[in-house]
Amino acid sequence: LYNTIYYKAAWQAEFFGGATAEDIFTAADGTEQRADFMHISIEGEDVARGEGYRRASLYLKDGGRMTFYLPDEGVTPEALLSDGSAVDFFLSPESAESKYMTIDLSVPKFDVSADTDLSGALRALGVTDVFDAGKADFSPLTDDKADSIFLSQAKHSARVTIDEEGVVAAAYTVMVACGAALPPDERVEFTLDRPFLFAVTGESGEILFAGIVNTPA
Numbered sequence: 274l275y276n277t278i279y280y281k282a283a284w285q286a287e288f289f290g291g292a293t294a295e296d297i298f299t300a301a302d303g304t305e306q307r308a309d310f311m312h313i314s315i316e317g318e319d320v321a322r323g324e325g326y327r328r329a330s331l332y333l334k335d336g337g338r339m340t341f342y343l344p345d346e347g348v349t350p351e352a353l354l355s356d357g358s359a360v361d362f363f364l365s366p367e368s369a370e371s372k373y374m375t376i377d378l379s380v381p382k383f384d385v386s387a388d389t390d391l392s393g394a395l396r397a398l399g400v401t402d403v404f405d406a407g408k409a410d411f412s413p414l415t416d417d418k419a420d421s422i423f424l425s426q427a428k429h430s431a432r433v434t435i436d437e438e439g440v441v442a443a444a445y446t447v448m449v450a451c452g453a454a455l456p457p458d459e460r461v462e463f464t465l466d467r468p469f470l471f472a473v474t475g476e477s478g479e480i481l482f483a484g485i486v487n488t489p490a
Contacts, residue, residue: 276446280473280481282333283439288313290437298381299467300488301349308381308489310466311437315378320461321371325353326470329376329463336476339440341380343469350470350485372459379464383489386432391446395427433473433482440473442482 288311298308313331321328325348330340344353392404402408409423431444465486472483 278442278444278481280442281439282335282337285332285334286313286315287439288437293382293437296379296381297466298489301468306488306490308383310379310381310464312377312379314375316375318374318376319371320374320376320463324356327463328371329378331378333439337474337481339435340472340474341463341465341469342471343463343465343467346467350468350487353470375460377460377462379462379466380435381465381486381489382434382436383486384432384434385484385486385489387430387484389429391427391429431482431484433471433484442473444482 292312293309294312295307296310298306300306315331318329326342326344328340328342330338332338342350342353344350395401396404402410403424406423411422427446429444429446431442433440433442435441468485468487470483470485473481475481
């Protein structure tokens with residue numbers, strides 16, 4: 274049983290390739306890594322401050338956007354996510370205090386991926402019979418020995434890359450059977466040179482991909 278998604282979208286305002294320059298990205302353990310940072314200045318961008326983080330977005334030509342969440346110095350992405358209310362900044366971004374500013378954004382080009390075993394999470398949610406050969410019932414899906422089919426694995430994989438042109442993302446889950454106001458004079462630098470979170474949302478605001486960048490590559 275496979276479920277897949279592929280997403281590709283260009284920035285509304287593309288990064289100029291000639292402005293990309295190598296700089297230092299500092300990991301949570303203090304390790305420094307050289308990475309290619311893209312740079313862009315946008316007037317009238319919605320910049321927000323929440324509890325322990327700042328947020329800024331880049332809009333995509335398909336109507337979606339990619340939002341970056343930069344934890345404050347000394348705060349890790351995991352610490353933000355461990356707070357039960359922290360998920361609000363993904364599901365209700367308007368909950369953070371925001372203002373329109375001119376933003377000088379520096380973001381590393383990155384290519385991140387993750388593999389997750391969903392079996393434990395599904396069992397914790399009470400989805401247990403499908404993993405039990407004596408209880409699983411997949412008869413609505415197949416007529417071939419339906420009473421002997423059960424799930425042996427449930428895995429999810431995702432990969433997200435960004436460059437000067439836009440975002441490319443893909444994910445699959447497999448279950449194996451044995452408009453802005455005029456900008457004010459304020460200006461802010463938003464440099465993603467330490468671990469940060471991101472979310473890619475569709476035109477109607479649904480989250481398509483979300484993750485943490487601990488290192489750009």
